[in-house]
Amino acid sequence: MCCSRKESLAKLDKVTPCRYGAPTCLVVAFDKNSVFTYPGGKRDSGVEDAAIVATHLMLAAANAGVDSCWLNFFDPDELAKELGLPENEEVLMILDLGYAAEGAGPLANHGSRKPLSETVAYL
Numbered sequence: 433m434c435c436s437r438k439e440s441l442a443k444l445d446k447v448t449p450c451r452y453g454a455p456t457c458l459v460v461a462f463d464k465n466s467v468f469t470y471p472g473g474k475r476d477s478g479v480e481d482a483a484i485v486a487t488h489l490m491l492a493a494a495n496a497g498v499d500s501c502w503l504n505f506f507d508p509d510e511l512a513k514e515l516g517l518p519e520n521e522e523v524l525m526i527l528d529l530g531y532a533a534e535g536a537g538p539l540a541n542h543g544s545r546k547p548l549s550e551t552v553a554y555l
Contacts, residue, residue: 448506454528482524
C-alpha cells in the first residue's frame with residue numbers, strides 16, 4: 433500500500449461524504465480485462481462478480497460481529513484516480529467496516545416493500 437491508513441481514509445473522504453467515520457474501508461474493484469463476456473457481447477460479468485465478492489465480504493463481517501455499509505455514493509472514476517488504480521481496474525463499491533453507533537439503524541423506508549405483483553412477472 434502506498435499510503436498510511438490516515439492518508440488512505442482521507443482519499444476516500446475526498447470522494448464521498450459517506451464513510452461515517454468507519455476505521456476500515458474496503459474498495460471492491462474488478463479487472464475489466466479479466467471478465468467473462470456473455471454471448472452477444474453486450475455485457476460482461478465484471479459488476480456481478482465484484483458484487484458477489486462484496487456480498488460475501490459483508491456476510492463475513494457480520495459473522496465476525498462487525499457492522500458494514502455498502503457505499504455507492506461516489507464517482508468510481510474519481511476514486512480510482514485518487515487511489516492510483518490502473519486503468520483496467522473498475523471500482524464497484526466501498527465497504528465501510530466498524531461498529532454502528534448506538535441507536536443507529538436503517539432509514540424508515542428500508543423495510544418497505546412493493547407488492548410482488550409490481551415487481552415479479554410469471555412467464
